Amino acid sequence: MASLPPVVVGNTSKLNPEVKKLPSPSVPFDKKNYSTKESDRAFASLSLEFREAFSLIGGDRKIESSSYVPLLQECIDTNSVSGVESIHGHIVKTGYCQELFLMTFLVNTYAKCGMMGSARSVFKEMLDVGGYPTNYTLGIVLNACSSLCDIELGKQIHGYIIKYDLEYDASIGNALCSLYSKCRSLDMAINAFQRIEEKNVISWTAVISACGENGNSAMGLNVFVQMLAEGVQPNEVTLTSVLSICCTLQALDVGTQVHSLSIKIGCGSDLAVTNSIMYLYLKNGCISEAKKLFDGITTISLVTWNAMIAGHAEMTSLAEDGLSAYFYGIEALKIFQRLNRSGLRPDLYTFSSVLTVCSSLVALEQGEQVHAQTLKTGFLSDVVVGTALVNMYNKCGSINRASKAFVEMSTRTLISWTSMITAFAQHGLSQQALQLFEDMRFVGVRPNKITFVGVLSACSQAGMIDQALAYYDMMINEYKINPVMDHYACLVDMFVRSGQIYEAFDFIKKTDLVPNEFIWSILIAGCRSQGQLELGFYAAEQLLELKPKDSETYFLLLNMYLSAGRWKDVSRVRKMMRDEKVDKITDWSWISIRNKVYTFKPGSKKNQASEVAKTLEDLHDRARHLGYQVETNMAIIDEEKEEATALPAHHSEKLAVAFGLLNTSNEAQIRVIKSISMCRDCHNFIKVVSILTSRTIIIRDSKKLHKFFNGHCSCGDFGGLV
DNA sequence: ATAGGGTTAG
Numbered sequence: 144m145a146s147l148p149p150v151v152v153g154n155t156s157k158l159n160p161e162v163k164k165l166p167s168p169s170v171p172f173d174k175k176n177y178s179t180k181e182s183d184r185a186f187a188s189l190s191l192e193f194r195e196a197f198s199l200i201g202g203d204r205k206i207e208s209s210s211y212v213p214l215l216q217e218c219i220d221t222n223s224v225s226g227v228e229s230i231h232g233h234i235v236k237t238g239y240c241q242e243l244f245l246m247t248f249l250v251n252t253y254a255k256c257g258m259m260g261s262a263r264s265v266f267k268e269m270l271d272v273g274g275y276p277t278n279y280t281l282g283i284v285l286n287a288c289s290s291l292c293d294i295e296l297g298k299q300i301h302g303y304i305i306k307y308d309l310e311y312d313a314s315i316g317n318a319l320c321s322l323y324s325k326c327r328s329l330d331m332a333i334n335a336f337q338r339i340e341e342k343n344v345i346s347w348t349a350v351i352s353a354c355g356e357n358g359n360s361a362m363g364l365n366v367f368v369q370m371l372a373e374g375v376q377p378n379e380v381t382l383t384s385v386l387s388i389c390c391t392l393q394a395l396d397v398g399t400q401v402h403s404l405s406i407k408i409g410c411g412s413d414l415a416v417t418n419s420i421m422y423l424y425l426k427n428g429c430i431s432e433a434k435k436l437f438d439g440i441t442t443i444s445l446v447t448w449n450a451m452i453a454g455h456a457e458m459t460s461l462a463e464d465g466l467s468a469y470f471y472g473i474e475a476l477k478i479f480q481r482l483n484r485s486g487l488r489p490d491l492y493t494f495s496s497v498l499t500v501c502s503s504l505v506a507l508e509q510g511e512q513v514h515a516q517t518l519k520t521g522f523l524s525d526v527v528v529g530t531a532l533v534n535m536y537n538k539c540g541s542i543n544r545a546s547k548a549f550v551e552m553s554t555r556t557l558i559s560w561t562s563m564i565t566a567f568a569q570h571g572l573s574q575q576a577l578q579l580f581e582d583m584r585f586v587g588v589r590p591n592k593i594t595f596v597g598v599l600s601a602c603s604q605a606g607m608i609d610q611a612l613a614y615y616d617m618m619i620n621e622y623k624i625n626p627v628m629d630h631y632a633c634l635v636d637m638f639v640r641s642g643q644i645y646e647a648f649d650f651i652k653k654t655d656l657v658p659n660e661f662i663w664s665i666l667i668a669g670c671r672s673q674g675q676l677e678l679g680f681y682a683a684e685q686l687l688e689l690k691p692k693d694s695e696t697y698f699l700l701l702n703m704y705l706s707a708g709r710w711k712d713v714s715r716v717r718k719m720m721r722d723e724k725v726d727k728i729t730d731w732s733w734i735s736i737r738n739k740v741y742t743f744k745p746g747s748k749k750n751q752a753s754e755v756a757k758t759l760e761d762l763h764d765r766a767r768h769l770g771y772q773v774e775t776n777m778a779i780i781d782e783e784k785e786e787a788t789a790l791p792a793h794h795s796e797k798l799a800v801a802f803g804l805l806n807t808s809n810e811a812q813i814r815v816i817k818s819i820s821m822c823r824d825c826h827n828f829i830k831v832v833s834i835l836t837s838r839t840i841i842i843r844d845s846k847k848l849h850k851f852f853n854g855h856c857s858c859g860d861f862g863g864l865v
Numbered sequence: 866a867t868a869g870g871g872t873t874a875g
Contacts, residue, residue: 212866248866282867318867348868380869387870415870422871449871456872495872530873561874596875629875 208239215252227252227261243269247280254287262287263296278314285318294326311340317349324353332357348381355388363388364397379410386419395427414440418450425454428461445490448482451475453496459503465818465845466731466742472504473740489516491525498531502538505814505843506735510535526552530559537566540814540841540850546575557588565597569848571857573605590622596629603637604859611637628659635662639669640859644678660691664699671703672823679703683712687719694725695820695845731818732795732842734803743798758801759793766831774824794825796842804836817844830854 211230218226231249239245246269253262266284270276276284281304288297301319309315316339323331332353339346347370354363367385370377377385382405389398402420410416417436424433433454440447455475462468479497482489489497494517501510514532517523523532529552536545549555549563560583567576580598583590590598595618602611611634618624631654638647647666651658663686670679683700691697697720704712720726733742763773796817803813821829821844833840833851840851850857 244866251866279866286867314867316867321868343868345868350868352868378868383869390870413870418870420870444870446871451871453871490871492872499873525872527873532873534873556873558874563874565874591874593875600875627875 208242208245211239211245212248215248218252219255222256224256224258227256227258231265243277243280247276247283251283251287254284255290257291259287259291259293259296278309278312281309282314282318285315285322289318289322289325292326294322294328297322297326310335310338313339313341313343313346317343317345320346320349320353324349324356327357329353329357329359342375344375344378344381347375348378348384351381351388352384355384355391360388360391364392364394376408377404378408379405379413379416382410382413383415383419386416386423390419390423390426393427395423395429398423398427414442414444415446418444418446421447422450422454425450426457426461428458430458443485443487445482445487445493448478448485448487449490449492449496451478452482452493452500456496456500456503459500464729464731465816466729466733469504469733469740469816472500472506475500476504476506476509488520489522491522491528494522494528495525495531498528498535502531502535504735505539505816505841507539507541507812507814508738510539524553526554526556526559530556530562533559533562533566537562537569538843538848540812540839540843540848542566542570542572555588557591557594560588561591561594561597564594564601568597568601568604569857570850571604571859573601573607576601577610590618592618592624592627592630595622595624596633599630599633600636603633603640606637606641608637608641626654626656628656628662631656631658632662632665635665639665642673644669644673644675648678648682658685660686660689660693660696663689664696667699667703671699671706676703676707687716690719690723692723692725694720694728697725698728729818730795732799732815734799734813734815736803736806741799741802743795743802745795746793746798754805755798755801758805759797762801762832762835763828765835766828769831769834771827771831774827794822796821796825796844797828800829800832800840800842803840804832804838809838811838813838813840815840815842817842820844820846821849826856826860830856 211234214230215227217223218230227249234240234245234249246265250262250266250269253259253265281300284300285297288294288300304310304315304319310319316335319335320332323329323335333350336342336346336350336353347366351363351366351370354360354366364385367377367381367388370381382401385401386398389395389401398420405411405413405416405420417440421433421436424430424436433451437443437447437451452475455471455478458471459468459475462471475497479489479493479500482493494513497513498510498517501507501513514523514535517528517532522528529548532548533545533552536542536548545563545566549559552559560579564576564579564583567573567579576597580590580594580601583594595614598614599611602608602614615626615630615634618630619626631651634650635647638644638650644666647669651662651666663682666682667679667686670676670682683703686696686700697716700716701713704710704716717726730745731742733740735741763771796815799815799817800813803815807813821842826849829840829842829849829851831854832838834854837853842849842851847858
């Protein structure tokens with residue numbers, strides 16, 4: 144970069160008309176690469192519409208250089224490498240390769256089509272022949288680096304900018320700011336922003352987005368406030384960035400104010416702004432507000448559809464109970480259908496969200512269809528779509544296909560690796576999980592705290608206490624990751640599983656974090672299953688002080704007190720449940736067969752004399768012969784029955800499984816979703832049923848996935864079963 | 866022609 148020519152900044156046509164034209168290049172381009180013959184061949188491979196547009200320009204006819212711009216833009220839109228080369232050849236032939244603006248746009252086009260080498264050589268040739276880059280030119284080149292995340296070239300150009308003392312220029316500073324933001328360097332982005340002498344609304348917007356994109360949303364909001372304080376009027380782009388930040392922060396209150404502001408400054412009908420507000424409402428559970436906005440949009444864009452789908456997907460995890468979560472998922476699939484019929488084509492955002500919806504619905508058939516669609520449209524090569532596919536297969540109980548999808552990915556991010564490690568762990572395949580973790584480290588991907596949750600739970604399931612503690616140590620000392628509650632939960636769970644209740648308790652006492660209700664629940668469930676009641680009662684008192692919000696936690700306690708005959712505690716817990724308004728428990732299960740959803744409540748009357756009930760009774764009889772003993776959990780009963788001591792009706796998943804067995808072919812997997820956690824009795828029963836029927840039975844409850852096969856469950860039989 | 870809305874792991 145040492146011998147680069149000087150630079151003129153500003154609107155060059157006004158400042159210095161001469162520099163607008165590049166001097167005639169001595170060696171303009173590598174002509175053998177862009178010979179007419181070559182360009183004709185490339186021309187032949189263009190799409191029909193493209194060829195027609197191109198022929199309008201005419202062969203050797205003298206045309207406006209600006210006529211190339213829409214064609215180059217189309218090359219960007221269709222990612223047509225042959226198109227750019229063809230047009231480049233044409234430009235060389237007509238002599239427009241002296242036009243600074245056109246050549247700059249050509250650099251941009253090459254870069255956006257992924258041909259950084261060509262982009263670089265055109266840019267270099269421009270400089271070599273004495274062309275003067277302007278602030279605009281440099282902005283475009285920086286933007287090209289940004290779209291390719293080519294931080295190295297970006298830094299070289301930054302060096303050039305520093306050399307000619309151009310960092311103060313807003314056009315350049317804005318472009319640098321977004322480049323560094325895209326390349327995940329927030330400090331550098333802020334630095335670039337601060338060096339701008341006269342910051343404009345674009346500069347402010349760029350730095351606000353940079354904060355949002357790099358995990359510092361709170362700072363983004365502060366910068367926005369500062370911007371308003373300095374009297375800079377935001378525009379619609381600023382508002383979308385700020386709204387996106389409100390979305391991440393779940394800051395509905397701020398978002399609502401920004402909504403008002405957008406109406407006040409006349410951006411209320413901007414599509415991007417509307418989409419952002421709609422998504423914000425969806426993500427915060429304000430479905431009707433979101434729907435109102437959606438219905439008011441005259442031209443629905445793909446982003447609108449995607450926001451609706453993603454918003455509903457989000458609702459499946461925010462919903463208060465499993466049943467409404469399920470219906471949000473169904474609604475998301477319906478919106479996806481409407482999108483498909485609307486004539487717009489889904490993109491990578493659509494597919495990622497829809498695959499997530501299939502995951503939460505355990506909808507394998509729909510997931511397979513979406514898989515086929517991603518393959519056909521080419522979006523499967525996107526790393527996020529690929530990762531979503533891995534998760535879909537995992538959550539539908541198909542670890543083999545999850546693993547296949549992972550292996551077939553051409554690039555993998557930290558999230559891809561973590562997903563696959565977690566998938567193995569969730570399927571009880573601890574060795575594979577740990578091997579993959581080592582592979583990930585070997586290829587130089589740095590694990591984060593979520594990766595370690597997967598690693599620790601893999602160790603926990605396999606009872607690998609020493610390894611778990613070693614990985615825990617590695618996390619803290621080698622990777623400098625502070626443990627969070629999930630890590631403690633894995634380790635407590637591990638001690639409990641291996642029967643070391645008091646080690647688990649010691650570990651809880653040793654930690655710096657205050658144990659939450661989840662940690663105490665694991666310990667209490669362990670105490671119950673191992674008959675360590677005194678410790679259980681102690682832990683229960685600690686737990687009750689936290690006034691748990693999860694009704695299942697109370698049912699765990701109720702079961703413990705009931706089986707110990709501690710009636711005073713039973714009524715105490717029941718009173719607390721009424722006080723905390725968590726006394727409603729909705730045990731629902733549902734199963735989807737041939738695109739129809741069947742819902743089951745525990746022991747519903749209508750099922751008592753039905754074929755389902757008969758099947759279930761028959762299974763119970765045969766299960767008893769294999770040593771299964773009914774273990775009554777008296778607390779979770781039909782909500783209509785008050786009597787806790789009454790013999791419970793069948794829990795809903797037993798009915799759903801029986802129904803599934805009756806209505807599917809003999810080899811088919813049974814996939815059931817349950818709104819609350821499985822109890823120990825049902826868990827034992829389904830294990831035996833998997834032997835009796837030689838079926839794979841998958842039950843996804845509110846806490847985890849259970850895949851039953853040949854008498855075993857992938858969850859490894861523990862994990863706080865009520 | 867430099868700033869934007871929607872996506873994946875616990």
